[in-house]
Amino acid sequence: MDIQQASHAPWQKMIQQCFLSLYELPDDKITDSDHFQGYDFVFEFSGATIYLLVNTVLMQANKQEVDNAKVREWRKEVVNQLIKRHAQIYQKNDSLIVDRIAATTDKAVYFIGLTSLSINHQDNQSGHSSYAVGYEYGSRFFAEDCVLDLDDEQSILQVFSHQNFVDILNQLVTPSDLTTFLNFHRRQLSSFASFQNESTLLKQFLQSPNFHQRAIRVQEQLIDSELIEQVELRLLKAVEPNQTVFADALMAEMQKNTGMWFKLFNSVLERYHEAGTPLPNEQVDILVDESMYTYACLVEKILAYRTMDQDSRWNGYIRHEHSYHVFGRHYLMVFYAQDDSSSLSAENVRLSYKDLLSDTNVQLQEPVMDDLFLLGVEFRPCEDSVNTEVYLDIFHQAGSLIDESTQRLYDRLAQLQAQL
Known part of the structure; x- marks a missing residue:
């Protein structure tokens, strides 16, 4: 030998x-x-x-x-x-x-x-x-x-x-x-x-409370900050004893959704690179260093588009999501309007994303978020089939503390907009 x-x-x-x-x-x-x-x-x-x-x-x-x-x-x-x-x-x-x-x-x-x-x-x-x-x-x-x-x-x-x-x-x-x-x-x-x-140890880990404890801890912090009302029931069920079948099914769904997320994410990176405007490495790092559970929740909201009423699709709508990996990361998901004249159309959001993120920053002051992401979601019909393609835009802004005078200004603007 x-x-x-x-x-x-x-x-x-x-x-x-x-x-x-x-x-x-x-x-x-x-x-x-x-x-x-x-x-x-x-x-x-x-x-x-x-x-x-x-x-x-x-x-x-x-x-x-x-x-x-x-x-x-x-x-x-x-x-x-x-x-x-x-x-x-x-x-x-x-x-x-x-x-x-x-x-x-x-x-x-x-x-x-x-x-x-x-x-x-x-x-x-x-x-x-x-x-x-x-x-x-x-x-x-x-x-x-x-x-x-x-x-x-x-x-x-x-x-x-x-x-x-x-x-x-x-x-x-x-x-x-x-x-x-x-x-x-x-x-x-x-x-x-x-x-x-x-x-076998990996399988045990994926079925154990250890895997979901991070998401539960983050949600408990969100509850303490009055940003959500309760921990998701499926997470609590997944960590209960004798819930192996449920935990396995949840994990299978998470892994499937994570695969879908990375297909979307990689297509964004490729599209931005080809356009000569690559996503900064710092933002790529943050998004890659998420958890599978966060990806699963983001994809769930994208898939839910199929169940939305026609008015919502026509006018566009917004959904909010938090990271389940770290406290202090927020996702503003804008589902682009089919109506080009809507303020939530793809063209208008791409022009005004800074304002949307700034408004979100104002709303999230107690506590201030570390990172704010706007995910623009666009559904386009495939040219060669009856299927629908999903396109993603990614915009980022660091969270920041605003002073009292700026806060009063935003409050006044919100009052004026409500009167229109």
Whole structure:
């Protein structure tokens, strides 16, 4: 048997095909004193930093040598290499560790180890052949074969196989949902909880109250600020015991709607880019770092257009939505009027979106929102079918505190408009 280390090519492909590409730090930023040095990849999200170590190994072996025991031995060797590398790198960054302990920061840090194991066969009859080994780990593997250092939860190396991690990314879709799962996974490791493999743990996470608690906490803040009246009943039901069937159905709907959202969102980015007016990276970052539940709620309001009466479609209408990931993010959804003379027609809204966002900012002063987005929704008939295409416009404004005199002016304008 011979071991050959391979390049980072599979990992680069994984990064390029998902949201991680947006958050990968360039080399000049990775070497900043604020970051741990020596990791293969670093990703900076709004609420977390992920450090990645990767180990791609190509095993040279005859077919007769390969069995379950041998694959387990190879997996153990691959993971042990990662564990040793992480321990050495982490200790070399001792000054940063001390600084982080002393600093008051809410930004989470995760250390991820990814492994890829392929076997290359060479024999006289079939010649050369190779294949990737599909596998997962589970808690038993780390209890018996590769003992992780669990003394400090914040420094735990969370190990996944390449195939398994790609599947996790495909199911969780967003940075906020990924980091919430990583926190859940790390807690399972540090508490010595038993789980068969990472796929079953992901399924358990998606069915558990842990997934929906963020949305519930944000809604509780909205209630405290008198912006909504109650937590959504379906969220409360999804976290109740013995509601697995309901939680599964809700998750399936969320994942479907999230897929629809990203199709819309990617078409907007492409359209803006082709027009020479790309959406600023800061706004793309905020919108990508939402939660699946937020996307699902936005898409639900778009799909509800089919049930609206003709007057609403003709004159246009407005719906409001809040982020379910972070408190302080508001979405003003304007469904464009079919009547070109309406103040809510696509042309008029594109000209007056600043006024609409400013009015929304005035209404949301207690508390002031961090970010205000106007989503313009337009339905157009397809030229080659009976279907309808949806086009999205995205406008942004940072929330701001207005003074009393400006507030009185807006109140007076509102009174005058009401008298017209």
